[in-house]
Amino acid sequence: MTPAAHALAAIEVLTAIAERRSPAAQALKDWGASRRFAGSGDRARIASLVYDALRSRSSIAWRMGSDEPRALVLGALAFVRGVSAEEIAASFAGAAHAPEPPSEAERAAMAAASLGGAPAHVRGDYPEWLDERFAAAFGDERAEEGTALAQRAPLDLRANALKGDRDKALQALSHLRAEATPLSPLGLRVPLTSDGRGPPVQAEPAHLKGLVEVQDEGSQLAALIAAAGPGEQVVDLCAGAGGKTLALAAQMEGRGQLYAHDSDIRRLAPLHDRATRAGVHNLQIRSPRRGADVLADLHDRADLVLVDAPCTGTGTWRRNPDAKWRMRPGALEIRMSEQDQALDAAAPLVKSGGRLVYVTCSLLADENGHRVAAFLARRPEFSQVPAAEAAIAAGLPSLARFADPSGAILLSPRRSGTDGFFVAVLRRA
Numbered sequence: 001m002t003p004a005a006h007a008l009a010a011i012e013v014l015t016a017i018a019e020r021r022s023p024a025a026q027a028l029k030d031w032g033a034s035r036r037f038a039g040s041g042d043r044a045r046i047a048s049l050v051y052d053a054l055r056s057r058s059s060i061a062w063r064m065g066s067d068e069p070r071a072l073v074l075g076a077l078a079f080v081r082g083v084s085a086e087e088i089a090a091s092f093a094g095a096a097h098a099p100e101p102p103s104e105a106e107r108a109a110m111a112a113a114s115l116g117g118a119p120a121h122v123r124g125d126y127p128e129w130l131d132e133r134f135a136a137a138f139g140d141e142r143a144e145e146g147t148a149l150a151q152r153a154p155l156d157l158r159a160n161a162l163k164g165d166r167d168k169a170l171q172a173l174s175h176l177r178a179e180a181t182p183l184s185p186l187g188l189r190v191p192l193t194s195d196g197r198g199p200p201v202q203a204e205p206a207h208l209k210g211l212v213e214v215q216d217e218g219s220q221l222a223a224l225i226a227a228a229g230p231g232e233q234v235v236d237l238c239a240g241a242g243g244k245t246l247a248l249a250a251q252m253e254g255r256g257q258l259y260a261h262d263s264d265i266r267r268l269a270p271l272h273d274r275a276t277r278a279g280v281h282n283l284q285i286r287s288p289r290r291g292a293d294v295l296a297d298l299h300d301r302a303d304l305v306l307v308d309a310p311c312t313g314t315g316t317w318r319r320n321p322d323a324k325w326r327m328r329p330g331a332l333e334i335r336m337s338e339q340d341q342a343l344d345a346a347a348p349l350v351k352s353g354g355r356l357v358y359v360t361c362s363l364l365a366d367e368n369g370h371r372v373a374a375f376l377a378r379r380p381e382f383s384q385v386p387a388a389e390a391a392i393a394a395g396l397p398s399l400a401r402f403a404d405p406s407g408a409i410l411l412s413p414r415r416s417g418t419d420g421f422f423v424a425v426l427r428r429a
């Protein structure tokens with residue numbers, strides 16, 4: 001397929017998303033299923049263009065004067081990828097499957113468009129209903145934070161200390177031009193292609209042998225701040241597919257006991273194979289069983305309980321731009337109540353003197369500091385420890401600058417160049 005055919009396909013997919021309210025991943029899958037001629041490379045290029053358009057949807061719409069799929073794709077080419085109107089016209093002209101070349105009005109918009117006078121939510125490409133919350137979190141810098149959240153995410157990996165160190169991983173992935181990440185001592189970053197696609201790192205021998213795991217640098221840092229120690233009893237309460245479980249396991253160097261739990265058994269399923277590949281031998285996966293408290297024997301025993309809580313994922317919008325436009329106020333309310341439940345489930349597991357580390361990949365105070373404050377009011381036996389101190393103790397003094405006034409750490413694409421993460425460290429008396 002030609003670049004023009006990719007643009008036409010991206011317009012078709014964005015039309016399906018708008019008309020059928022389909023999630024982007026589903027719309028892309030449906031598009032591919034009915035067009036077998038498109039190979040995997042074509043599908044990846046189309047997806048990349050669709051996601052570029054979605055990441056910057058409101059600022060493109062403002063500049064193009066339209067939020068129609070065609071305007072979004074032209075705008076993604078022009079403003080995200082820096083393709084000139086002339087180049088676009090030349091590539092569309094005469095191609096078999098191609099959108100109409102840009103009209104005079106479209107060319108003028110692409111050449112002259114500016115975001116001057118646009119409100120913060122348009123400049124920052126986030127939903128208008130979240131403006132107040134973004135203002136509470138970031139004040140006058142909310143548009144810049146939003147803009148950083150609308151960039152493409154890098155492809156980050158974590159070197160698994162159970163299998164080797166970062167130098168070994170860098171060596172193993174030197175053909176992908178992997179480089180060390182700036183903040184995590186375990187992190188590697190693999191460059192993307194100019195149209196935003198990453199190499200298939202999961203097929204690399206280094207991944208198949210467990211030397212590296214795909215994990216955003218912010219997620220790595222959250223796990224490092226939690227600082228599971230060798231010999232400790234550690235519970236990862238909301239383990240999901242185990243991204244942070246595996247990071248905690250590596251910190252424990254095979255000593256002590258790690259327990260992974262999730263209320264949704266399907267999410268835990270991949271962890272069994274992932275742990276084997278990563279060489280983790282001190283992990284018990286406690287799958288949920290209807291009507292049973294599968295963690296009952298751990299009450300008052302854990303040195304560390306990690307609550308990597310379910311959240312709106314506002315911090316990961318770079319990877320999932322579809323989610324930011326699909327998010328509704330009702331979903332935020334549900335997540336807040338789930339966060340309170342997860343914290344209440346974690347509290348009795350922590351032993352006297354033990355830590356409860358609360359993590360979200362959200363940037364909204366409702367899900368972060370407000371949940372911690374409400375928990376501390378319900379559970380006076382816990383108090384908050386400055387996360388900067390925990391970071392320094394974990395050998396990460398450079399993270400102290402990301403501390404917020406409450407003592408938690410807040411990472412974001414703009415602040416730390418990572419996905420957005422909130423980390424609060426609580427200690428039980």
Ligand SMILES: C[S@@+](CC[C@H](N)C(=O)[O-])C[C@H]1O[C@@H](n2cnc3c(N)ncnc32)[C@H](O)[C@@H]1O
Pocket residue numbers: 219237238239240241242243244245261262263264267308309310311338341342345
């Ligand atoms: C942010 S995801 C976890 C991601 C995972 N820790 C990782 O690093 O890959 C949150 C998880 O919490 C789970 N969850 C929600 N409420 C829970 C609860 N009360 N107890 C345990 N798990 C819960 C969800 O099923 C979901 O898998």
